Amino acid sequence: MQDEEKTRTELIPAAEGGWVLRLPRLRIVIMDGPDRGMELGPQRALVRVGSAPECDVPLTDPTVSRHHCDLTITEGLVRVTDHRSSNGTFVDSARVHDVEVPPGTLLRVGQTTLRLTTSDDRLDVPLSSSESFGALIGKSVKMREVFSVLERVAPTEATVLVEGESGTGKELAAEGIHAASPRADEPFVVFDCGAVARELVESALFGHVKGAFTGAVSEATGVFEEADGGTLFLDEIGELPLDLQPKLLRALEKREVRRVGTSKSRTIDVRIVAATNRSLEAEVNAGRFRGDLYYRLAVVKVALPPLRSRPEDIPFLTQHFLRLLARPGAAPPALSDRVVEVLCSRPWPGNVRELRNAVERALSIAGPEAFAKSQTTAKPEPDEGEVELTLPYHVARDRVLEAFERRYVDAALKRSGGNVSAAAREAGVSRKLIQRASRRHGISPKSEE
Numbered sequence: 001m002q003d004e005e006k007t008r009t010e011l012i013p014a015a016e017g018g019w020v021l022r023l024p025r026l027r028i029v030i031m032d033g034p035d036r037g038m039e040l041g042p043q044r045a046l047v048r049v050g051s052a053p054e055c056d057v058p059l060t061d062p063t064v065s066r067h068h069c070d071l072t073i074t075e076g077l078v079r080v081t082d083h084r085s086s087n088g089t090f091v092d093s094a095r096v097h098d099v100e101v102p103p104g105t106l107l108r109v110g111q112t113t114l115r116l117t118t119s120d121d122r123l124d125v126p127l128s129s130s131e132s133f134g135a136l137i138g139k140s141v142k143m144r145e146v147f148s149v150l151e152r153v154a155p156t157e158a159t160v161l162v163e164g165e166s167g168t169g170k171e172l173a174a175e176g177i178h179a180a181s182p183r184a185d186e187p188f189v190v191f192d193c194g195a196v197a198r199e200l201v202e203s204a205l206f207g208h209v210k211g212a213f214t215g216a217v218s219e220a221t222g223v224f225e226e227a228d229g230g231t232l233f234l235d236e237i238g239e240l241p242l243d244l245q246p247k248l249l250r251a252l253e254k255r256e257v258r259r260v261g262t263s264k265s266r267t268i269d270v271r272i273v274a275a276t277n278r279s280l281e282a283e284v285n286a287g288r289f290r291g292d293l294y295y296r297l298a299v300v301k302v303a304l305p306p307l308r309s310r311p312e313d314i315p316f317l318t319q320h321f322l323r324l325l326a327r328p329g330a331a332p333p334a335l336s337d338r339v340v341e342v343l344c345s346r347p348w349p350g351n352v353r354e355l356r357n358a359v360e361r362a363l364s365i366a367g368p369e370a371f372a373k374s375q376t377t378a379k380p381e382p383d384e385g386e387v388e389l390t391l392p393y394h395v396a397r398d399r400v401l402e403a404f405e406r407r408y409v410d411a412a413l414k415r416s417g418g419n420v421s422a423a424a425r426e427a428g429v430s431r432k433l434i435q436r437a438s439r440r441h442g443i444s445p446k447s448e449e
Contacts, residue, residue: 021125021141023073024118033112034060041119047071049109054295063087063110066291067281071116077102078116084282134176136169137320140310146302153300154180161297162275164304167351170275171235173304177273178231186230191223194239202244203260212261224257227270237297238278242288249293307348307355315340317352321359322371333372364426366411406441409434418445
């Protein structure tokens, strides 16, 4: 067992002001396999393991995938994230995908066994002193770490790959990078790689000449030319068809594009920020994404954390949305302890976008008083984390849905003054649904119209 001192994560003041996150540094010993006896102490908080030479732990084992797994130090533990590797990542005999293990654990990748330990020296990760970057906001250590990276990379010309689940704010990060860059006065163009029909993607990216294909009745510019001098945000880059990836790579490396239907190239000057909600390392392993394009895009890689991993930001974000959505001149309510408790207990699979929508919906149905301190004694909502395992699945589910329907319809009718039609319009449902639910739950509306 290692000393607790070696595995502790600390938050300390930085000499130049602000804060630094001081982490243990991983020490990796190859216990078995073709590289047996090798020891590494990568100088990074995120350690990449794989057979690709660019990895922090490059292995010669042919059964190891190019991007096999990532290792990250957390509070006294090592987080192991497998990138859908061909032969798997194992702790003892169990195949793992995303798990936290204590230092000293033996990890098997392919035919190689690694011992994960920590060294005596430490890694210092700078944290931003700001609670925002552009429209991204957050007080948590995780977000301040993200802000610090974005603040440093924004003034450069480096290509940035922003990773994160849907709703974490990837486009906001891209907008913030552009706004804080020397290109801020030039165009910021967004292209969603998954929102354009496959046969039109090349034209949308690079443009086309008249007659290039059926329906090309005139010449058209692509998003690369539209963004000339500025920043091009390639959203959901993992959706880009494999056969178009070499053409994108060529455009990035040569700084020129060729419209569909012509052999003439045009020089372009754009900065690329790409985003994905997938693991591109896993896509490379699966042969669905080119490794050379991945490395060209991931010059700087920024991972936006899901909301469930930073619950301390939820009250801060909720107050921000209340201020944003408040009626002109109206002061936003203070959050009650019960509201904070309920909000922080939820998993928020849709992340910050889902939280904003929930705040807006509650304001429109129940008003600001739903969040206010006067509501601390209100009847609590059921905890979404608790389930009645003594009941069959369908019975337990129906009880939760029934309770939700009763509360929702009751709140909608109160807000509309008992007017069924108005409540239905606000809820976006039919009058019959409100009527049936009212009768079923014994709620008496004051009027139908």
